[in-house]
Amino acid sequence: MDPASAKRWSWLNDERARGLICQILLLGCIGALACGAIYNAVINMRARGIPTGFGFWNDVAGFDINLHLISYSNLSTYGQAFWVGLLNTLLIAVISIPLATLLGFAIGVARLSPNWLLSRFALVYTSIMRNTPLLLLLLFWYNSVLKALPGPRQSISVGDVVFLNNRGLYLPMPVARESAPWFLGAVLLAAALAIAFRLWAQWRQDRTGTQAPTVLVAAALILGLPALVTAALGAPFVFDIARLSGFNLRGGLQVIPEMAALVFGLVTFTAAFIAEIVRAGVLAVPIGQSEAAGALGLHRGLSMKLVVIPQAMRLITPPLTSQYLNIVKNSSLAVFIGYPDLVQIFAGTVLNQTQAAVQVMAITMAVYLVISLAVAMALNLFNARYTLKGR
Amino acid sequence: MLSSGALAWARANLFSSIGSTFVTVGCVALAAYLLPQLVAWATTRANWSGTDGAVCRQHQDGACWAFVIAKWDYLRFGSYPLAERWRVDAVEAIGALLIVWLLWTNAPRRTWGALLFFVAYPILALVLLRGSSLLGLPIVDTLLWGGIFVSLLTAVVGIVFSLPLGVLLALGRRSSLPVVRAASVAFIEFVRGVPFITILFMANNLLPLFVPEAWAPDRLLRPLAGIIIFSAAYMAEEVRGGLQSLTRGQYEAAVALGLNYPRMMALVILPQALTLVIPGIVNNFIGLFMDTTLISVVGVTDFLEAMNNAIKDPVWAGPTIMVTGYVFAGIFYFVFCYGMARYSAHVERILAKGRK
Numbered sequence: 001m002d003p004a005s006a007k008r009w010s011w012l013n014d015e016r017a018r019g020l021i022c023q024i025l026l027l028g029c030i031g032a033l034a035c036g037a038i039y040n041a042v043i044n045m046r047a048r049g050i051p052t053g054f055g056f057w058n059d060v061a062g063f064d065i066n067l068h069l070i071s072y073s074n075l076s077t078y079g080q081a082f083w084v085g086l087l088n089t090l091l092i093a094v095i096s097i098p099l100a101t102l103l104g105f106a107i108g109v110a111r112l113s114p115n116w117l118l119s120r121f122a123l124v125y126t127s128i129m130r131n132t133p134l135l136l137l138l139l140f141w142y143n144s145v146l147k148a149l150p151g152p153r154q155s156i157s158v159g160d161v162v163f164l165n166n167r168g169l170y171l172p173m174p175v176a177r178e179s180a181p182w183f184l185g186a187v188l189l190a191a192a193l194a195i196a197f198r199l200w201a202q203w204r205q206d207r208t209g210t211q212a213p214t215v216l217v218a219a220a221l222i223l224g225l226p227a228l229v230t231a232a233l234g235a236p237f238v239f240d241i242a243r244l245s246g247f248n249l250r251g252g253l254q255v256i257p258e259m260a261a262l263v264f265g266l267v268t269f270t271a272a273f274i275a276e277i278v279r280a281g282v283l284a285v286p287i288g289q290s291e292a293a294g295a296l297g298l299h300r301g302l303s304m305k306l307v308v309i310p311q312a313m314r315l316i317t318p319p320l321t322s323q324y325l326n327i328v329k330n331s332s333l334a335v336f337i338g339y340p341d342l343v344q345i346f347a348g349t350v351l352n353q354t355q356a357a358v359q360v361m362a363i364t365m366a367v368y369l370v371i372s373l374a375v376a377m378a379l380n381l382f383n384a385r386y387t388l389k390g391r
Numbered sequence: 392m393l394s395s396g397a398l399a400w401a402r403a404n405l406f407s408s409i410g411s412t413f414v415t416v417g418c419v420a421l422a423a424y425l426l427p428q429l430v431a432w433a434t435t436r437a438n439w440s441g442t443d444g445a446v447c448r449q450h451q452d453g454a455c456w457a458f459v460i461a462k463w464d465y466l467r468f469g470s471y472p473l474a475e476r477w478r479v480d481a482v483e484a485i486g487a488l489l490i491v492w493l494l495w496t497n498a499p500r501r502t503w504g505a506l507l508f509f510v511a512y513p514i515l516a517l518v519l520l521r522g523s524s525l526l527g528l529p530i531v532d533t534l535l536w537g538g539i540f541v542s543l544l545t546a547v548v549g550i551v552f553s554l555p556l557g558v559l560l561a562l563g564r565r566s567s568l569p570v571v572r573a574a575s576v577a578f579i580e581f582v583r584g585v586p587f588i589t590i591l592f593m594a595n596n597l598l599p600l601f602v603p604e605a606w607a608p609d610r611l612l613r614p615l616a617g618i619i620i621f622s623a624a625y626m627a628e629e630v631r632g633g634l635q636s637l638t639r640g641q642y643e644a645a646v647a648l649g650l651n652y653p654r655m656m657a658l659v660i661l662p663q664a665l666t667l668v669i670p671g672i673v674n675n676f677i678g679l680f681m682d683t684t685l686i687s688v689v690g691v692t693d694f695l696e697a698m699n700n701a702i703k704d705p706v707w708a709g710p711t712i713m714v715t716g717y718v719f720a721g722i723f724y725f726v727f728c729y730g731m732a733r734y735s736a737h738v739e740r741i742l743a744k745g746r747k
Contacts, residue, residue: 372584
């Protein structure tokens with residue numbers, strides 16, 4: 001072999017040179033794809049008369065939304081419709097996450113129960129929920145349960161206070177009176193005092209070993225102070241209860257059936273996954289930990305509270321967080337039952353009316369990405385703080 | 392002796408304390424109240440025959456299986472032409488055969504099975520389902536496809552393509568080359584950060600814009616691309632978990648043997664990493680199968696959408712008919728997903744035995 005050809009081949013055998021070529025090729029491919037996509041998009045959008053800017057944001061939307069947390073009418077702009085949709089998505093998350101957590105932990109604990117029958121019941125529940133599509137659950141609850149309820153005149157009522165019919169769930173709506181600010185102030189003050197007492201009790205216990213009845217004191221504060229204010233100034237709220245007028249119920253707090261079905265479906269579905277996470281987390285704590293707690297004289301409840309749960313939480317938190325993100329993402333199934341969430345309003349109606357598919361999809365996806373990445377960052381902080389530090 | 396054993400078991404597991412006894416009694420009462428009603432609803436009180444919904448509207452205290460029976464062909468094939476439905480049957484039968492070959496852990500020549508399933512089968516299925524003028528099979532437009540076979544097709548396409556793509560992405564994420572790593576991380580995190588529906592909307596609305604008009608993808612191909620992209624990102628994270636759980640020694644030993652990167656991965660690392668994460672991969676498959684229900688949002692008639700259409704048929708209108716339809720759909724999805732979950736648990740046990 002002549003020296004020239006040996007030299008020519010040597011750089012191909014160099015790992016770094018090959019890596020560099022690989023990366024340049026990949027960059028080139030991605031760049032070419034991106035350029036081609038943009039080029040085609042511009043041509044196609046011009047040919048079809050699709051707007052290429054964000055000018056539509058301030059145009060009049062012209063459609064109604066039956067649930068809006070901020071003021072909105074059909075004269076509002078697409079931009080306002082976006083905010084209405086985003087708030088409705090967050091509303092679902094804010095309501096569903098605590099409920100799913102409660103139900104999930106309850107079922108997870110039932111699954112771990114020493115009672116064989118209860119644990120089987122929980123197993124049947126999680127098996128059914130984890131192996132049925134969420135969309136099917138939503139359609140079932142919406143179409144064959146909520147829509148099949150009787151009309152407003154034959155509402156199912158609980159003590160003539162809560163009403164359920166095919167137009168939704170009517171709850172009593174608290175209406176503030178003039179003493180309401182004082183009442184809220186009393187609640188906040190009581191909470192602050194309870195926290196301060198808890199800190200003081202902990203400090204004293206660390207120094208002297210004397211325990212204080214924290215729970216009793218906190219309960220007395222949180223119940224007592226607002227009760228005092230109520231006794232002094234009168235009830236802070238009156239409840240507006242729905243009444244039948246004509247063919248419909250008026251007043252009260254109406255939960256539209258779409259929202260009820262979405263929350264119910266998301267909560268029952270996600271709870272099954274949370275239950276499995278809780279169970280796995282508790283089972284992953286070595287048996288020696290609870291045995292050691294028992295040897296120290298802690299009874300079962302205290303050993304759970306002080307030894308097992310804190311260690312299990314470290315394992316439970318990351319997958320639990322991703323379930324919370326799943327709730328946010330799965331709330332986009334709203335589009336199938338007509339709940340006005342971000343996807344239904346913005347990626348649905350607004351996209352169809354403006355035809356600005358690229359811009360609308362980019363904004364919609366960016367919203368979910370920002371939520372996901374923010375939560376992921378918070379989770380990383382949590383992990384950095386609470387991961388077991390090895391030596 | 393046996394009865395005392397059973398009694399002792401019941402005492403320890405059902406009546407260990409007063410609270411536990413109450414719970415047991417409550418559970419038994421609930422089951423005794425609900426189960427007979429459910430069983431009677433589904434069997435003895437159910438309506439099994441009829442050509443329209445009249446019988447089911449009369450007897451509303453039982454399921455309306457007559458509806459499912461009458462709509463069965465539509466639920467399976469959608470609007471696929473009657474004369475060509477044998478092609479769907481053939482594709483399903485071959486697919487079932489290959490899947491059994493792959494899943495049966497002691498089957499002979501599983502590599503051949505894998506090769507057939509991942510390479511030959513998709514081509515054969517495409518030719519048979521779509522038709523080919525060369526073979527004299529009339530072309531069936533995807534507009535007419537629908538029902539169970541579209542659901543299964545979507546799931547199989549998702550599985551066949553997302554697994555290799557996911558492996559590539561996982562390797563990319565673990566790569567030492569910064570550009571490869573950044574591209575993989577960006578893709579995975581982007582897809583995992585947004586809802587599947589937005590990916591479907593993107594595939595449906597944006598994909599046709601991003602290619603020259605003449606290449607605009609078929610309306611069934613778009614959601615398929617969406618499901619592959621979506622599933623691959625989740626698959627990549629599973630595979631990455633497997634890659635991370637291997638000790639450094641495996642990589643170092645492979646390098647010491649003089650293997651280059653592709654051979655190291657193919658012969659040493661991936662076989663071990665993939666085996667470790669089989670349960671996770673199967674869980675992803677279950678999720679993917681349930682997610683196929685969402686493709687109806689871009690106008691594809693999958694099984695659930697076919698059921699929705701069947702329910703809306705005025706001839707078969709009625710409250711119990713709708714409930715029966717959804718219950719039947721639930722049983723269908725449950726059987727597939729629960730079957731996959733049990734299989735995954737079975738493989739896990741075999742693997743755990745090997746590792747002891």
